[in-house]
Amino acid sequence: MRILVADDHDLLRDTLVMFLDNEGTIETAAVGTFTQAVERIEADAPYDLILLDYNMPGMNGLDGLKTAMAMGDGQRVALISGEATRQIAESALEAGAAGFIPKSLPAKSLVNAVKFMAMGEQYAPIDFMTAAEDVTTHPLAEKLTERELQVLKGLTEGKSNKEIARDLDIQEPTVKLHMKTLYRKLEASNRTQAALIAREAGLF
Amino acid sequence: MRILVADDHDLLRDTLVMFLDNEGTIETAAVGTFTQAVERIEADAPYDLILLDYNMPGMNGLDGLKTAMAMGDGQRVALISGEATRQIAESALEAGAAGFIPKSLPAKSLVNAVKFMAMGEQYAPIDFMTAAEDVTTHPLAEKLTERELQVLKGLTEGKSNKEIARDLDIQEPTVKLHMKTLYRKLEASNRTQAALIAREAGLF
DNA sequence: TACCGACCTATCCGATCGGATAGGTCGGTA
DNA sequence: TACCGACCTATCCGATCGGATAGGTCGGTA
Numbered sequence: 001m002r003i004l005v006a007d008d009h010d011l012l013r014d015t016l017v018m019f020l021d022n023e024g025t026i027e028t029a030a031v032g033t034f035t036q037a038v039e040r041i042e043a044d045a046p047y048d049l050i051l052l053d054y055n056m057p058g059m060n061g062l063d064g065l066k067t068a069m070a071m072g073d074g075q076r077v078a079l080i081s082g083e084a085t086r087q088i089a090e091s092a093l094e095a096g097a098a099g100f101i102p103k104s105l106p107a108k109s110l111v112n113a114v115k116f117m118a119m120g121e122q123y124a125p126i127d128f129m130t131a132a133e134d135v136t137t138h139p140l141a142e143k144l145t146e147r148e149l150q151v152l153k154g155l156t157e158g159k160s161n162k163e164i165a166r167d168l169d170i171q172e173p174t175v176k177l178h179m180k181t182l183y184r185k186l187e188a189s190n191r192t193q194a195a196l197i198a199r200e201a202g203l204f
Numbered sequence: 205m206r207i208l209v210a211d212d213h214d215l216l217r218d219t220l221v222m223f224l225d226n227e228g229t230i231e232t233a234a235v236g237t238f239t240q241a242v243e244r245i246e247a248d249a250p251y252d253l254i255l256l257d258y259n260m261p262g263m264n265g266l267d268g269l270k271t272a273m274a275m276g277d278g279q280r281v282a283l284i285s286g287e288a289t290r291q292i293a294e295s296a297l298e299a300g301a302a303g304f305i306p307k308s309l310p311a312k313s314l315v316n317a318v319k320f321m322a323m324g325e326q327y328a329p330i331d332f333m334t335a336a337e338d339v340t341t342h343p344l345a346e347k348l349t350e351r352e353l354q355v356l357k358g359l360t361e362g363k364s365n366k367e368i369a370r371d372l373d374i375q376e377p378t379v380k381l382h383m384k385t386l387y388r389k390l391e392a393s394n395r396t397q398a399a400l401i402a403r404e405a406g407l408f
Numbered sequence: 409t410a411c412c413g414a415c416c417t418a419t420c421c422g423a424t425c426g427g428a429t430a431g432g433t434c435g436g437t438a
Numbered sequence: 439t440a441c442c443g444a445c446c447t448a449t450c451c452g453a454t455c456g457g458a459t460a461g462g463t464c465g466g467t468a
Contacts, residue, residue: 394454
């Protein structure tokens, strides 16, 4: 069983490699950046499982996950992260990741999860996926309608009303209507404040 | 030598405890939240060194550090973090922390650092403190004049040009001038983008 | 059926923004 | 002294924003 670990935290790498090597049946490789991971996969594929740190250099969030999954003959790739939200975990699993591992997991569970995934299963810690729910599904987001969220997303990308209208295929006055509602709900007095509040709340 | 580790990442706790216990001369206790750490210190003080995770529940950044240091007869406390910036590390050291440990450290160095600190020394990894310097003193900030920074600060607070002008005691046209220059330097096409870019870069 | 919430459109208008143009002060340097 | 960069002010104008007012569709529920 061959596993590749890519994480810029040497400590996690060292630990994981040590625990996995102790299993006897597992052969572990480890690198510290996404670029190195890509090189390694190109030279050494296929792996039974690849673990990618969500916050490592070059990773660019889920982009790196998708890139890695597309490599070779369709690699099994799992995300590992200390800070990622439940939303990110869900997006990763939807995108076809082999699993999601929060770094808050005990070493033993972590090793078990890795073996589980290397055998072809999809893994995510139940408590993380459920417990975090209320916290992560931002209270703000619940107050907003679907359209308002779409408009807000455009705003947090620095777009003008006209651009947002074009992108959503609606008229500019409608965008303004949603903006007005958004300001009220977010307690903002202009678009810049609304954008900052949305970012602050971790939306998008 | 008695050491207390407080970190919500079970993996890190397990690893650290294992490595330190292997030393023979070190007795290690471990907890998962700041509240537990406080209880443990009250019951069990003094420790030769206490390691606190910067991002753990109840920690509230440097507040937890200061609280812990003030306990008992003046505890020696070090910060450990996976995500903290150089600025945070410096603030911690200035506040009198025994040291700062980024989680990117290899396991061996980490254990050595802990022992070093437990013996009364102050520790911080040289490369982290220097290498991060250029990154953290944001390149953006260097390109901006003092006035431009003041105007940008107002913008990131969601203020209008008129409000910024009043606060800085200059005329509105002058604020607009600085705005125009800011858009050019930040490669933004409107105030919302400029505000988001500034926040993204960690300014203010 | 009556009503409601989410959504969409149109029109109007004052405020603000974004950019240009033209002028100035002041401290520091070739 | 001549020049430059950082800063400040004023005026103008088209574009955009923010808010109000009035009207509509459509699916779901009392």
